[in-house]
Structure formats: C-alpha cells, structure tokens
Amino acid sequence: MKRYSPNWELFLCRMRMFYREPEAIFWTYGFPVLLTIGLGVAFRTKPPDKVQVAIEGARVLSDIRRTLEDDPAFQTFVGSAAQCEAWIRKGEAAVAIVYGEGIEYHADPTRPEAALARLKVDEAIQRAAGRSDAVGIKSVEVTARGARYIDFLIPGLVGMNLMGGGLWGIGFVTVDMRIRKLLKRLVATPMRKRDFFLSLIGSRMVFTVPEMLLLLLTGWMLFRVAIEGSWLAIAVVAGVGALSFAGLGLFLASRARKIETISGLMNAVMLPMWIFSGIFFSSKRFPDVLQPFIQALPLTQLNNALRAVITDGASLASQGVPLLILAAYGLVSFVLALRYFRWT
Amino acid sequence: MSNATQAVVCRDLRKRYVTRGQAPVDALVGLELTAESGECLGLLGPNGAGKTTTIEILEGLLEPTSGEVEVLGMRWGVDDEALRQRIGISLQETRLADKLTVAETLRLFRSFYHRGNDPMETLDVVQLAEKRHARLDTLSGGQKQRLAVACALVGEPELLFLDEPTTGLDPQSRRDVWDIVRRHKERGRTTLLTTHYMDEAERLCDRVAVVDRGKVIAVGSPAELIQRIGGEHVIDFAVQNSHGPVPGVEAFGDLPSVRDCRLDSDGFRLTVGAPHECIPALVARLSVHRLELTRLTTRHVSLEDVFVNLTGRRLTAEELADKGP
Numbered sequence: 001m002k003r004y005s006p007n008w009e010l011f012l013c014r015m016r017m018f019y020r021e022p023e024a025i026f027w028t029y030g031f032p033v034l035l036t037i038g039l040g041v042a043f044r045t046k047p048p049d050k051v052q053v054a055i056e057g058a059r060v061l062s063d064i065r066r067t068l069e070d071d072p073a074f075q076t077f078v079g080s081a082a083q084c085e086a087w088i089r090k091g092e093a094a095v096a097i098v099y100g101e102g103i104e105y106h107a108d109p110t111r112p113e114a115a116l117a118r119l120k121v122d123e124a125i126q127r128a129a130g131r132s133d134a135v136g137i138k139s140v141e142v143t144a145r146g147a148r149y150i151d152f153l154i155p156g157l158v159g160m161n162l163m164g165g166g167l168w169g170i171g172f173v174t175v176d177m178r179i180r181k182l183l184k185r186l187v188a189t190p191m192r193k194r195d196f197f198l199s200l201i202g203s204r205m206v207f208t209v210p211e212m213l214l215l216l217l218t219g220w221m222l223f224r225v226a227i228e229g230s231w232l233a234i235a236v237v238a239g240v241g242a243l244s245f246a247g248l249g250l251f252l253a254s255r256a257r258k259i260e261t262i263s264g265l266m267n268a269v270m271l272p273m274w275i276f277s278g279i280f281f282s283s284k285r286f287p288d289v290l291q292p293f294i295q296a297l298p299l300t301q302l303n304n305a306l307r308a309v310i311t312d313g314a315s316l317a318s319q320g321v322p323l324l325i326l327a328a329y330g331l332v333s334f335v336l337a338l339r340y341f342r343w344t
Numbered sequence: 345m346s347n348a349t350q351a352v353v354c355r356d357l358r359k360r361y362v363t364r365g366q367a368p369v370d371a372l373v374g375l376e377l378t379a380e381s382g383e384c385l386g387l388l389g390p391n392g393a394g395k396t397t398t399i400e401i402l403e404g405l406l407e408p409t410s411g412e413v414e415v416l417g418m419r420w421g422v423d424d425e426a427l428r429q430r431i432g433i434s435l436q437e438t439r440l441a442d443k444l445t446v447a448e449t450l451r452l453f454r455s456f457y458h459r460g461n462d463p464m465e466t467l468d469v470v471q472l473a474e475k476r477h478a479r480l481d482t483l484s485g486g487q488k489q490r491l492a493v494a495c496a497l498v499g500e501p502e503l504l505f506l507d508e509p510t511t512g513l514d515p516q517s518r519r520d521v522w523d524i525v526r527r528h529k530e531r532g533r534t535t536l537l538t539t540h541y542m543d544e545a546e547r548l549c550d551r552v553a554v555v556d557r558g559k560v561i562a563v564g565s566p567a568e569l570i571q572r573i574g575g576e577h578v579i580d581f582a583v584q585n586s587h588g589p590v591p592g593v594e595a596f597g598d599l600p601s602v603r604d605c606r607l608d609s610d611g612f613r614l615t616v617g618a619p620h621e622c623i624p625a626l627v628a629r630l631s632v633h634r635l636e637l638t639r640l641t642t643r644h645v646s647l648e649d650v651f652v653n654l655t656g657r658r659l660t661a662e663e664l665a666d667k668g669p
C-alpha cells in the first residue's frame with residue numbers, strides 16, 4: 001500500500017497555499033526589494049559638490065580662469081562684472097572673481113558656503129602660481145567600506161523582513177485557518193499537532209531563503225553593498241531570527257479569533273521594533289535610559305547580529321549572546337503557543 | 345461496559361455554553377442517544393435544537409458539561425488517537441484551503457490516517473474525479489460539500505459523522521450524497537447524520553431521533569414514528585360556501601376512521617385510517633352543508649407530520665410546565 005507522510009503533505013500544502021497567493025508573494029518578496037531600491041536611491045552617497053565660481057571675462061583673469069576651469073572641483077561661470085554680482089546675489093555662485101583695483105574676491109559673508117569657496121579658490125590660484133606649503137602634510141581620503149547609509153540599511157531591512165515574515169506569515173495564516181474552521185477540521189483528524197506546527201514553521205523557514213538572497217543580491221548588485229561575513233554565519237543568524245519571530249507569530253496567533261485582533265497584536269508588537277531596533281537609523285541615538293529596553297527587543301539583537309556578520313564580517317562565535325536571546329524568545333513563545341493554542 | 349454492538353452511546357448529556365457578559369445557554373438538557381453498529385441514525389430537529397452540539401461532543405471537539413459519552417466502545421480523553429483513526433467527520437461549516445486543489449486536499453487528509461482509501465477512488469465515489477485539479481475556490485457549493493464528505497470518507501472510517509451534509513444542495517447532488525451514505529452502510533458501517541429534510545431522514549435513516557430543545561423527544565424508525573401518531577393517510581381539502589359561513593373543524597371530526605382533524609393554513613387536514621371509507625362520507629357531508637369542494641388531495645402520513653405533531657405538542661407541554669408549580 002502507498003505510504004503517505006503527513007509531515008510532507010502538510011508542508012507541501014502550506015507551500016502551495018503561499019505561492020498561489022500573489023499578494024503574499026508581493027509583500028514577502030517584491031515589497032522589501034522595492035523598499036530597498038527606493039531607500040538606496042534616496043540616500044545614495046553623492047560625490048562632494050563642486051564649488052561654483054563666477055569669473056569676470058577680462059583678459060587679465062584668463063590664466064586664473066583656465067586654472068579653475070581645468071580643476072574638476074570647480075564649476076565656472078563667465079560673464080561681465082555686473083553679471084557676476086547678480087550670480088552672487090542669487091546664490092548661483094558662492095564666490096566671484098572680478099578685476100577692480102586688482103584681483104578681487106566678492107562673496108556674501110552671510111552665506112555659509114562662501115568662506116569655504118573663497119578659501120578653495122584662493123588655494124587653487126596661489127598653488128597654480130607656485131606657492132608651496134610651509135609644512136608638508138599629506139591628505140588621505142577615507143571612505144571606509146560599509147560606512148555608507150545603504151550599507152547600514154540593508155542588514156536592517158533583512159531583519160525587518162524576517163520579523164514581518166515571521167509574524168504575518170505565521171500569525172495571519174493561523175488565524176485565517178481558525179476563522180475558516182480549518183483548524184477545527186484538522187484537529188478532528190488523527191493529525192499530530194506537532195506535525196502541523198512543524199510544517200507551518202518549516203515552510204516559513206524555506207520562504208526566508210529567497211527573501212534573504214533577494215535582498216542581499218539587490219544590495220550588492222545595485223549599491224555594491226559588500227557581504228563581509230561567511231554565508232554560513234549569515235544563514236545561521238537569519239535562521240535563528242526567522243525561528244524566533246515564527247515562534248512569536250505563533251504565540252500571538254494562539255488565541256485570536258478575528259483578523260482585527262491579530263492585526264492589532266502584530267502592529268503593537270512590531271511598532272516599537274520598527275522605531276527602536278535600528279532598522280533605518282541606529283538605536284544608539286536613543287537616550288541611555290531606554291537602552292536596556294531597546295536591547296531587550298528581539299529585532300535589536302537580530303539587527304546587531306546581522307550587521308556584525310554582514311557588514312563587519314564577524315564570526316558566528318562572536319554572536320553567541322544575540323543568538324541566545326533570539327533563541328530564547330523563539331523557544332519561550334513557541335512553548336506558550338503550544339500551551340494556549342486554540343483549535344476551535 | 346463497552347458494547348461492540350453500539351457505535352455511540354450518550355447518557356444524560358448536558359451542555360451549557362457560558363459566554364462572558366451573556367446569559368448561559370443550555371444547549372443540551374439530558375440528551376439520551378444510542379446508535380447501533382451498522383445503522384444510519386438521523387438527528388432531526390429545528391434550528392438551535394442542539395444537533396451540532398451533540399455531534400461535536402461525540403466527535404470529541406466539544407467537552408460536555410456533564411453526562412457520559414462512549415464512541416466505538418471508547419472514551420474521549422482516553423483513547424483519542426485510536427478514536428480519531430476510526431471516525432470520519434464532516435462539520436456543518438468548514439472552508440477548506442481555497443488555493444489547494446481537490447486532489448491535494450484529499451491527499452492531505454488521507455495522509456493523517458494509518459489506513460484508508462485511495463484518494464482518487466474516493467473522488468470517484470463522490471463524483472469529483474473530473475474536478476481533481478480544480479482549486480477549491482472554483483468549486484460550487486455542492487461540489488465543496490461533496491469534497492467535505494470525501495474528506496470524511498478517505499480514512500475508511502467505521503463511524504461517519506455528517507452534520508447537515510446536504511443542506512443547500514440541488515436534488516441530484518443530495519441523491520449523490522445519499523448514495524455515498526448507503527454505500528458506507530452496505531459495508532456494515534455506522535453513520536450519524538443531522539438533517540432538516542424529512543424526506544432525507546425518511547429515505548436514508550434506519551432510525552431517526554427527533555431532537556428539540558436539547559433533548560431527544562422521540563426515536564424510532566421512520567415507519568414507527570409515523571405509526572405512532574395513528575392513521576396512515578392525510579386528506580387535505582378546502583371548501584367554499586356561496587350561501588353562508590364555512591363550518592369549523594368539529595363538522596368533520598366524526599367521519600369514519602378520522603384520528604385527527606385540524607385547520608390548516610387554507611383548509612382542513614384529516615388524519616385518517618381508511619380513506620376509502622372516509623372520502624365518500626366526506627363528500628356526502630359536504631353536499632348536506634351545501635359546501636363546494638375547491639381542493640382535495642390525499643397522501644401518506646410523512647415524517648413531517650410527525651415532526652410538526654411532536655414539536656408542537658412538546659411546546660404546549662412545556663408552556664404548561666412553565667406555568668405549573
């Protein structure tokens with residue numbers, strides 16, 4: 001006789017229910033990628049702005065003009081003295097070079113960029129004329145890898161997604177099955193409850209794999225967000241995070257009988273983490289008194305661990321504490337969920 | 345005290361629903377029921393009578409407030425795993441997963457049972473074979489209902505519980521479900537079903553338990569129940585009088601073989617033992633009163649008459665009881 005595996009059938013059905021729901025696909029995979037692209041574009045690091053210089057088109061100034069035009073740090077406008085004055089007034093140029101009683105710099109001292117622009121222009125002109133430094137100092141440009149906003153953002157978004165996916169993907173689906181009385185119908189069969197929970201959480205773990213890869217690949221391909229840590233470390237951190245939030249989702253859904261109830265619970269749980277757990281900005285910005293609370297949030301721990309392994313290339317062993325905290329959240333909520341789960 | 349010839353026994357079953365902020369509801373007040381092994385027992389009763397409550401207690405989905413329940417000689421809370429393997433269930437209302445196909449759903453249910461039927465064969469039985477690749481959200485109500493029955497059957501249960509399996513089905517689909525139940529019965533297996541349809545109870549069930557207000561008020565084969573109200577035929581007729589008033593029921597109560605005479609919505613209803621004696625006498629009586637016959641039909645007493653009779657009588661009895669000490 002043919003053998004049937006309830007575990008496998010439950011898992012398969014859960015997978016099918018997910019991938020045949022276009023909205024679920026969009027919110028799990030499409031939306032986070034769009035969000036990443038949008039934020040990445042909005043906060044991309046721009047090269048330093050050029051200094052805008054107006055130059056009177058006088059023959060005596062032609063050497064200076066050539067010097068500045070050849071220097072990529074400057075954008076030059078050439079016109080009459082009156083035009084130069086107008087550009088300064090309108091803020092279209094930060095400094096103007098005109099020939100009055102000799103070479104003159106004209107600038108509006110109330111504009112913050114004017115002083116810097118004047119210094120830069122003067123430096124370039126004097127250096128071209130042969131001035132040398134009294135003290136030789138080398139200037140080194142530092143743009144650290146992983147220091148851009150997008151580098152900060154991507155691990156945060158991965159964490160946010162693991163949270164949303166776990167809570168919605170488990171909690172919402174469970175309550176929906178309860179409303180349909182599908183849970184009641186299932187518990188009326190000899191199905192083992194353990195198999196049911198395992199399939200729910202197992203399928204959720206499978207959904208996280210493409211989710212993670214998509215986000216990390218989008219970050220890398222569009223914004224060159226480097227992945228410093230090992231894939232194993234990333235997978236373990238993400239896996240423990242996903243389990244933790246799956247447990248939390250199951251716990252929140254263990255009693256709810258209405259979609260409104262579960263939505264409210266989810267939002268109440270997620271809102272503090274959206275704000276405090278360092279998705280879009282560092283949680284260090286909050287005052288010290290709040291830090292114990294903030295550090296106790298599972299998403300804070302997940303985001304810290306993700307940033308450590310993705311951005312800093314930290315080893316898995318160094319992330320023991322956050323992983324333990326996450327595992328504890330998952331385990332405790334899972335046990336509570338089993339205890340209080342309502343099938344009917 | 346387990347008795348293999350009785351598939352279901354409940355004694356003095358009581359269920360009180362307690363909802364916060366609301367008066368408690370006594371859904372069952374001392375319900376007694378026995379289903380013999382191999383029979384098809386129907387629970388018949390008006391809305392809110394307690395049929396679903398009873399069947400869900402028997403299915404181990406609800407805890408009774410008090411009373412004894414024995415299913416297949418076993419008890420809930422002790423032999424749950426074994427019981428679940430041996431019973432099949434269709435709830436009054438379940439929406440299975442919309443995005444799964446018929447075959448996938450049935451396979452899933454099949455996987456929970458140690459032994460059972462091949463899902464494809466079960467689909468043949470409920471005549472859904474050509475719909476096996478259809479998603480559930482594309483099925484009609486009747487097809488969903490048949491799938492629910494298939495899910496109940498796929499574990500090859502000894503005892504089948506069907507809560508209103510044919511409500512909302514067209515006549516042909518109802519007959520299809522009846523065939524499924526009959527086939528189950530032919531294999532010597534037990535069925536407990538609830539219904540609102542008299543004809544269904546009459547044709548399908550070996551015995552019928554009439555449930556009203558949380559109690560079984562009558563139980564027996566349809567024929568027995570019908571016999572119990574006396575008389576086997578019903579004569580429905582209406583008259584008109586162009587010359588004066590229409591007489592009351594007392595004008596016909598003394599006709600030969602009449603057991604019961606009542607005013608119906610637009611005429612008279614006589615329950616009689618021998619229509620061939622009654623009808624000629626009725627016609628003679630009408631001409632004496634110079635009444636014109638506008639309608640006359642005769643039929644066998646049906647379960648519906650029993651039902652109306654029983655629940656009607658009980659209502660008055662209870663009202664009397666309420667007024668008593």
Ligand SMILES: Nc1ncnc2c1ncn2[C@@H]1O[C@H](COP(=O)(O)OP(=O)(O)OP(=O)(O)O)[C@@H](O)[C@H]1O
Nearest residue numbers: 361363369371389390391392393394395396397398
């Ligand atoms: N969960 C509940 N909470 C409170 N009262 C309930 C609950 N379920 C049922 N009842 C009440 O118990 C009584 C019996 O309900 P039940 O569902 O058993 O009736 P039924 O005979 O199946 O009716 P129907 O033919 O309409 O399906 C009704 O008065 C109903 O209002």
Ligand SMILES: [Mg+2]
Nearest residue numbers: 395396397436
């Ligand atoms: Mg009911």
